[in-house]
Amino acid sequence: MYMYFNGEFIRQEEASISPFDHGYLYGLGVFETLRTYKGHPFLLEQHLDRLNSGLRQLQIARQFKYAEVLEWIQKLSELNALPDSYIRFNVSAGPGQIGIQTTAYESPTVIIFQKELPVFKPLREKEIIFLKLTRNTPEMDTRLKSHHFMNNVIAKREVGADPNKEGIFLTEKGFLAEGVTSNLFWIEDNVLHTPAVETGILKGITREFILGLAVKVGLSVKEGFYQKEDLIKAEEVFLTNSIQEIVPVQNCEEHIFSGKNGTYTKQLYHLYHQIVDLHVSTK
Template sequence: MLIYLNGQFISKEDARISPFDHGFLYGIGLFETFRVYEGHPFLLDDHLERLNHGLDELYIKHHFTRDEVNKILQELLEVNQLTNAYIRLNVSAGMGEVGLQVEPYLEPNLIMFPKPLPPPGELNEKKAVLLKVKRNSPEGQERLKSHHFLNNVLAKREIGDEPDVEGIFLNEQGYLAEGIVSNLFWIKGNVLYTPAIQTGILNGITRQFAILLGRKNNLQVQEGFYSIEQALEADEMFVTNSIQEIVPISHFEGQHLPGNKGQWVQQLLKDYRHYSTSLWSRHSIGRE
């Protein structure tokens, strides 16, 4: 498998960055993960919008465009003979002296990692379990998709490697937050509930798209501060991320849920996949 590193396609064994990269020394870096469907990078514009905003926050002076990233991506898919893939786009601050830097970073490192994925298949259910580890507060005003991942690692160690289980964080105030690698949703009646950004969660790209799809299906969307007891009243529950899409929950805190038989989960995933091979940004929906 070849990866892209600063203008070159090289084997992962040959990849090198300097130990003076402040992404390594101080965690000054961001990443995006997204899925390619039949050669199309789904919601790439949305991922780049979030990435560019984060780069501004970290004083990394580069702005990525669709044309720039998609050109690299299509070459990367070609050299690896992939049409359906997981992609991680990683931007680290670049080299600096040992010590905290206040000046902007002008030469970031860009790495793009691919992994093959099969075409999307049937819905895979998961069980949701509450974590003892609490969701840490964001490092700044909002949570960035940054290199600071110890909180997630500790949570993953807590639940282990079971592929059909997702751990759910409570924040430090005891409100429902998000999954280890996902955002949390549930439906009661005709209302779609999800924790608010102010709980300290990452504003996931798939989270934003699921909210849009819910509204298109005439669900009322409520973002807020919710207790465990409120979620236990759910008719359906699911989690989202850009690789796993919309994942139905079959059990939560002893409660049995419809899982992949849920009417709303099936509808939302059907709509999601309708757009997956063509949509660049959720903002385009409504202009169709």
């Protein structure tokens, strides 16, 4: 498998980074995960906007343009013969001296990984459980998609390896937050609800995209601070992320939801894929 590494396309087994990289030493770095459909990365511009914002906040002196990243991803897709794939675009601070650095990082390590997508059945359902581990507070004013991933790792261990289960974080104050690797939505009385970004969740790219689609299927949208009870009484519940798209929730503990048969969940899923098909056909 090939990867993009600091301006070159190399075999993954040939890659190496400096032990002095502050991404390794101090977790200074950000990343994006996205899907390609027939070689075209979906919502790439939005992912790059978030990535570039994170780099500025971490004082990593690199900004990425849509055209250059598109070219890299399309080249990788050709080399690996993977038109439909999982992409991870990873930027760490790069090498520095041992010790906390206050000046900007001028030589970041830039890596794009690509791998095959697992086989996802359309609208496959999941069970959600409430985590005992609370969501940690963001390191900055808003949560970055950063290398500080310990909270998610420990949460995943709490859930276990079952791919059909997702853990839901609560904040320290008991408000609904997000999944281990997903954003959370539910529908009640023609209103699409989701926890507010102010709870400390990641402002997901697919989350924002779904909020934009909601009005097109006749839903109003409400972001806020919610309790478990608000979710449990919902008619439809689903999760989103850039790789799995829209994932219906079948149950939470003894509470049963509409799952893949949810009226609005199905509409959003089909509209999502109509836009993906349109995106691919116009490229």
